[in-house]
Each structure stands twice: as C-alpha cells, then as structure tokens.
Amino acid sequence: MKILFLSWGVFPQKGGGLEKVTYYYLKYLDYFNNNVYLFILNLTDDVKSFWDNKLKNSKIFGLNMKVYQSYIDYFKYESFTLYKRKIIDYKKAVIEYKDKIIDLLKKMKLDFDIIYAYDWLTALAGIEIKKIYKKPLVVHFHSLAYDRVGGNPDVLKYLYDYDYGIELEACKYADKIIVVSKREKDILVKYYNCDEKKIDVIYNAPDDDFNIREKINSKIKEKYKIVLYLGRMTMHKGPDYLLKAAKKVLEKRKDVLFIFAGTGEMLEYLIKMAADLNISKNVIFTGWVDDDLAEYLYSIADIFVLPSVSEPFGLTPFEALKYKDFIIISKQTGVYEVLKNALAVDFWDINKMADYILALLYYPTLGEYEIKLCLDDIKNLSWKNSVEKLISIFNSLV
Numbered sequence: 001m002k003i004l005f006l007s008w009g010v011f012p013q014k015g016g017g018l019e020k021v022t023y024y025y026l027k028y029l030d031y032f033n034n035n036v037y038l039f040i041l042n043l044t045d046d047v048k049s050f051w052d053n054k055l056k057n058s059k060i061f062g063l064n065m066k067v068y069q070s071y072i073d074y075f076k077y078e079s080f081t082l083y084k085r086k087i088i089d090y091k092k093a094v095i096e097y098k099d100k101i102i103d104l105l106k107k108m109k110l111d112f113d114i115i116y117a118y119d120w121l122t123a124l125a126g127i128e129i130k131k132i133y134k135k136p137l138v139v140h141f142h143s144l145a146y147d148r149v150g151g152n153p154d155v156l157k158y159l160y161d162y163d164y165g166i167e168l169e170a171c172k173y174a175d176k177i178i179v180v181s182k183r184e185k186d187i188l189v190k191y192y193n194c195d196e197k198k199i200d201v202i203y204n205a206p207d208d209d210f211n212i213r214e215k216i217n218s219k220i221k222e223k224y225k226i227v228l229y230l231g232r233m234t235m236h237k238g239p240d241y242l243l244k245a246a247k248k249v250l251e252k253r254k255d256v257l258f259i260f261a262g263t264g265e266m267l268e269y270l271i272k273m274a275a276d277l278n279i280s281k282n283v284i285f286t287g288w289v290d291d292d293l294a295e296y297l298y299s300i301a302d303i304f305v306l307p308s309v310s311e312p313f314g315l316t317p318f319e320a321l322k323y324k325d326f327i328i329i330s331k332q333t334g335v336y337e338v339l340k341n342a343l344a345v346d347f348w349d350i351n352k353m354a355d356y357i358l359a360l361l362y363y364p365t366l367g368e369y370e371i372k373l374c375l376d377d378i379k380n381l382s383w384k385n386s387v388e389k390l391i392s393i394f395n396s397l398v
Helices: 018-031 045-051 068-077 082-087 090-108 119-133 153-159 163-173 182-191 239-250 267-276 291-300 316-322 350-362 364-377 383-397
Strands: 002-006 035-040 059-062 114-118 137-141 176-179 199-201 225-230 256-261 283-287 303-306 326-330 343-345
Touching: 002 018, 002 119, 018 035, 018 114, 018 383, 045 059, 090 119, 114 119, 114 383, 119 137, 119 163, 137 163, 137 383, 153 163, 176 182, 176 383, 182 199, 225 239, 225 291, 225 316, 239 256, 239 267, 239 350, 256 291, 267 283, 291 316, 303 316, 303 350, 316 326, 316 364, 326 350, 326 364, 343 350, 350 364
Parallel strands: 002 035, 002 114, 035 059, 114 137, 137 176, 176 199, 225 256, 225 303, 256 283, 303 326, 326 343
Antiparallel strands: none
16 A cells, blocks of 8 residues: 655654654554655654665655754743744644645655545645545544643634644544544544544554663662653643642652653743742752653652643653553543553542552552553553554555
C-alpha cells in the first residue's frame, strides 16, 4: 500500500511525544512492506543521518518551513495552551503546511492510496488533499483542543478559528478517526458530535527496548524519598494538584523531596505556589530536561505521579516502570485504561493523592506488588501490534 503520511516531525526531532509516535508508525508501516511517504516540516540533518538505510520502501520529505525552529523552541520552553498562542501563529503554520504540501504533490505527481494525517496540525492538509485526489483520509488524533484547555468545554467556542475548528472539520471529512484512548473517543462523540462508527481506538505502547533497568545510587537518596513529576508545566497536566498534595504529605513526613521536571507557562506560578505553601525547601523545579537527565530522574525516584486534568494517553508511566518506580496516575488519563492495576485518583482529590504517596512510602511492598501487576498489564502492548491494527483499518478503506 502507498501511504501519504502527514506529521509535524519525526524522531530524532523532539518537540513532544508526536515525534516518537511518528517514528514507530513509520518504522512498522515500512516493516510491513508499505510504501510510506512521510512529509514533515523540515528534513533536518539529524533526521537524514538517523534514518539513513533504515527504511526499505519509504521516504521522508521536508517542506522547508521557516516556522520549524520557532515551533520546536516553543514546545521546548513553553506549553501549547490557549494562554500562549500569541507566541506563534499556529493557524498560519498549519495553512503554510497545507499549501506547501499541495504544491509539492502537484510537482512530484506522487501516487498514493490513502492519506494518513496527525492531529489538527496536518488535518487541514489532509482534508484538502482528499478533496483534490479523491483518496480516503484517516486522521489520527494524539491530543485534542479539549485536552489542551484543561478539559474545559466552555473554552472551545473561542477556538472555532483554531485547533477546535479544524478538529471539527476532520471529524466531518475523515473516513476514519483514530484516537489513543476510549476517553478521547468519548470526548469526540460528546463535544465534537463525531460519528461514533468512524472512530477506532489504538493504544500507544512502551518503547521497543523496554526492559527493567537498575536504579542509580545517589547521595540524595540517603536523606530523601523522592516523588517525581516529569512533564510540561501546563494546566492540563495538573502539576498544581500534585503540589497541593505535596503540602499534605510533608505535614506527615519531612524526608520527602518532590521533583518537578519540565517547563511551561505554569512554572513561575508553581514556584510561587510552593513558596506560599511554605514547602519550597522540599520542592525542586528543574526546568527543561534532556533525555539523559530524564533517565537519571526516573532512576532515583521512588514514586512517579501523573496528575493530569485531561490527558489523551500519557507515555511517561511506561518510562517510570522501566526503573520500577511506584506509580500514581489520574483517572483522567488514557493510560489509565491500560494500566488497570496502577494506583489511580481523580486529579482533584489531593487528599487521596497524598494518602497514596504516604502509603507507598510506608509500605513499599504495596508498590512492588503494583509494579508486578502493571508490568503484566502492558505485556501485550507493542507498537508493532498497534501498526498492524492501523493497517487493517487502511485495508478496509482501500
């Protein structure tokens, strides 16, 4: 099958989780002998070098978009929410992507069977290409405007001209919609009036090289138990709820250090909030972390918490499990559907969140049992299996 694959970037580019997901879908679509033509913002040297001789039947194309570096910097240092949209005109970038790929396709005279577009960022291009070439369109949503505004449906009406409006159009014109959790499917049906029969759920998976790793002996561990949050400091990720829970934990135990790793528009607010709660001595904000520092933090953590207000899926608990970190996730995450045996709380229930943290610290056997069950939960999840499900959907349309 010849697949026109539209994404914003691909590993080793790093703007968020989308590049990693694009990597795995490209890898296995090619593995299963499909001809994949991936179009991204810019074919950078690191992408050329990394993918050299890795693809049998497929090719990556760049659109030479000037916005590329601004986009990556924006995701690295800020967070994609309603409050920071003025930093870059995403709608303009989305339109530029659409115009450039349509012009390029006309020049290339590329033959393809199906259009596969990621998120609102490329959905507009996918819709226009479908209209021109009369090919089936599959849109794969890895997040929705609903999530990015913290699960507040009242805000969506202000976004008709932006991501929400494009997502509505995608629901209308796509032949199939793929989402990463049943939660996202329910959101599309309820807040987007999307045809339920159009929507299929394909879960994300742990990395191909997932295996249990040794924890690092760090001097800080001699003094503290460590609770880790690693992610963007943004409203829909809910770090402020964990900070409130931290206050309650520290009222019972003073030997706990809370590490908040990442950056985003809430960072200054959270630093001030920690001071107001009088817990700054036990809270560290690292700012932006690279892969090596992230691995180190997972390796020294005792507990990993994902307190999201609205999370399409959430891959970080898989990373934490590699180091046998005890995990607590909010029930408002897609990964909650997969990690059925993880300790889970409603994001707003800071009392239960604190109780779970204390229970895992006082009774580590509980956490060890949780890890055993969680590893069993994910044993049948793989990117290869996810891509096979996607190919089956493609075959039903072509």
